[in-house]
Amino acid sequence: MKRQVPYVGIAILLAILSALPIFLPSYYTGLFILMLIFAIFAMSLDILQGYTGLPSLGHAAFFGTSAYAVAILNVKLYQECNFGVELIVGVLSAAIVASLLGLVVLRSKGIYLLMILMASSMMLWGIAFKWRSLTGGDDGIPGISRPDFDLIGLDLGSTTHYYYFVLLFFVISAVLMYLVVHSSFGHTLLGIRESETRMRSLGYNVWLHKYIAFIVSAIFAGLAGVLIAYYNCFVSPSELHLVTSAEGLIMVILGGAGTLFGPAIGASIIILIKNFVSGYTEHWMIILGALYMLTVMFAPQGVYRLFKELSQKWRPI
Amino acid sequence: MLLFLLAAGLTLMLGTMRIVNLAHGSYYLLGGYIGYSIAKYTNNFFLACLGGLLAIGILGMVIYKVILEKRFARETLSQVLVTFGMLLIISDVCRWIWGGTPLAIPQPEILQGSISIGRIVFPIYRLAFILMGGIILIFLWWFQERTKYGAIVRAGVDDEEMTQGIGINISLVKTLIFSMGALLAGFAGVVGGPFIGLSTGLDIDILLLAIVVVIIGGMGSLKGALVGALLIGLLDAFGKSLLPELSIFTLFATMVIVLAIKPSGLFGIK
Numbered sequence: 001m002k003r004q005v006p007y008v009g010i011a012i013l014l015a016i017l018s019a020l021p022i023f024l025p026s027y028y029t030g031l032f033i034l035m036l037i038f039a040i041f042a043m044s045l046d047i048l049q050g051y052t053g054l055p056s057l058g059h060a061a062f063f064g065t066s067a068y069a070v071a072i073l074n075v076k077l078y079q080e081c082n083f084g085v086e087l088i089v090g091v092l093s094a095a096i097v098a099s100l101l102g103l104v105v106l107r108s109k110g111i112y113l114l115m116i117l118m119a120s121s122m123m124l125w126g127i128a129f130k131w132r133s134l135t136g137g138d139d140g141i142p143g144i145s146r147p148d149f150d151l152i153g154l155d156l157g158s159t160t161h162y163y164y165f166v167l168l169f170f171v172i173s174a175v176l177m178y179l180v181v182h183s184s185f186g187h188t189l190l191g192i193r194e195s196e197t198r199m200r201s202l203g204y205n206v207w208l209h210k211y212i213a214f215i216v217s218a219i220f221a222g223l224a225g226v227l228i229a230y231y232n233c234f235v236s237p238s239e240l241h242l243v244t245s246a247e248g249l250i251m252v253i254l255g256g257a258g259t260l261f262g263p264a265i266g267a268s269i270i271i272l273i274k275n276f277v278s279g280y281t282e283h284w285m286i287i288l289g290a291l292y293m294l295t296v297m298f299a300p301q302g303v304y305r306l307f308k309e310l311s312q313k314w315r316p317i
Numbered sequence: 318m319l320l321f322l323l324a325a326g327l328t329l330m331l332g333t334m335r336i337v338n339l340a341h342g343s344y345y346l347l348g349g350y351i352g353y354s355i356a357k358y359t360n361n362f363f364l365a366c367l368g369g370l371l372a373i374g375i376l377g378m379v380i381y382k383v384i385l386e387k388r389f390a391r392e393t394l395s396q397v398l399v400t401f402g403m404l405l406i407i408s409d410v411c412r413w414i415w416g417g418t419p420l421a422i423p424q425p426e427i428l429q430g431s432i433s434i435g436r437i438v439f440p441i442y443r444l445a446f447i448l449m450g451g452i453i454l455i456f457l458w459w460f461q462e463r464t465k466y467g468a469i470v471r472a473g474v475d476d477e478e479m480t481q482g483i484g485i486n487i488s489l490v491k492t493l494i495f496s497m498g499a500l501l502a503g504f505a506g507v508v509g510g511p512f513i514g515l516s517t518g519l520d521i522d523i524l525l526l527a528i529v530v531v532i533i534g535g536m537g538s539l540k541g542a543l544v545g546a547l548l549i550g551l552l553d554a555f556g557k558s559l560l561p562e563l564s565i566f567t568l569f570a571t572m573v574i575v576l577a578i579k580p581s582g583l584f585g586i587k
């Protein structure tokens with residue numbers, strides 16, 4: 001079975017993405033920044049959910065932890081941006097949370113695991129909410145300064161430049177995740193998703209594979225958290241909230257679990273709908289809630305697969 | 318005891334029907350709001366209880382029949398998403414109708430005041446509440462272990478097809494269980510109203526507490542729900558007074574310890 005990488009398609013997509021800020025006003029560029037950040041987030045969740053078969057309703061834990069790590073270093077410790085340190089600490093903090101949490105939770109599975117992860121991430125939310133002296137409580141931490149790359153002519157204060165900055169990280173992490181998923185490690189994960197007992201009897205250390213997948217996934221979610229902290233220049237407990245986790249989940253499902261690029265599409269759709277609907281009506285949460293239900297009813301396989309099927313049907317013979 | 322009511326409903330749904338209901342906290346909140354409105358117009362707290370309980374029971378029944386029983390809702394993930402969608406919708410509808418400011422249901426007059434035993438003073442309302450929780454606990458236990466219907470429920474959990482095979486309408490049974498779980502949550506919302514109050518965002522707090530209780534107690538176990546609720550209730554109260562900034566951490570620590578010892582919860586079935 002040989003897998004073809006559609007280089008042409010990717011090149012076109014990249015060209016469009018890089019050209020976007022030239023045509024779009026800065027509001028829409030900002031929207032695309034959000035899309036890319038959440039695409040990283042959704043793809044990282046997909047490593048767990050789609051490839052390893054571990055649904056998580058607590059993915060915001062990693063996202064939010066790294067965002068907070070960045071914010072605390074940036075605002076409270078340095079009072080300026082120290083990008084290298086903050087990036088590493090942010091991503092590491094997500095990895096550390098995952099490695100500790102993974103030790104405890106990965107023995108459970110299915111519904112139970114889902115609920116435990118959800119509870120754990122909400123605990124972190126509770127800590128961020130209550131521990132005012134460190135996290136600012138409900139007010140969050142404002143005033144994060146973006147990295148300073150003036151030396152090489154990059155002014156990240158401008159939306160356009162920040163867009164390219166995020167795009168760079170998006171491409172790097174997409175490639176890395178693609179490599180992870182298509183490595184022998186990734187195939188083992190697929191095997192675990194299909195049948196844990198079989199993989200175990202074949203001699204694989206199932207627990208260890210899950211554990212590593214958990215941490216890898218957290219690392220990318222952490223990266224997304226770092227990027228969102230710089231983009232908003234602000235973190236608040238909502239980054240850790242259940243709603244963020246559930247949004248990640250719906251992005252993955254809507255896009256198609258188990259297809260790395262599906263969730264990226266799902267993320268874009270959700271971000272777009274959220275922004276447009278909230279512009280029209282105050283009650284956008286109802287629309288979003290209905291969207292959750294409709295997705296499950298009509299597109300449980302995800303739009304990416306739907307699109308693939310359609311394109312195969314219409315392909316000239 | 319409030320926690321027990323909630324967790325009992327949730328564990329009933331989870332353990333017996335394998336339905337992850339993220340809208341459980343919303344049932345609580347909606348029940349409370351409906352109770353508030355009834356209490357406001359009729360000045361009768363008991364009518365409010367009855368109204369909140371019935372309304373949510375019926376809502377639960379409708380939701381189960383219309384949405385959760387369908388084929389697309391068989392998988393855990395689908396249930397999670399569907400019920401989360403409901404959570405968003407219900408919370409927004411509540412904010413729409415009742416506004417964002419916190420409300421409190423007035424305490425019924427008969428249960429106001431307090432009695433003192435020795436040097437400790439107990440508000441009567443809370444005593445009555447504990448008593449009622451006890452009654453519900455005994456009733457649930459009696460229902461599940463000692464009646465024919467309880468036996469049907471247990472049989473349905475063990476082997477759905479076989480139960481159906483001997484002529485029992487399993488779909489009806491499941492609908493009723495679901496609506497009973499919802500009913501308990503709605504009831505808890507009304508009776509909890511006087512001392513917790515009702516506000517936006519409470520739905521998720523309540524859901525979280527209920528889920529932690531179920532995780533600690535183990536899925537599908539009434540005994541687990543009781544022990545978990547007592548444990549969490551006490552820890553939460555002590556944690557809040559001793560370490561206000563980190564109170565939630567006490568819950569988390571408990572959960573981790575329990576899971577480290579027994580991954581399926583204290584009374585969970587493997």
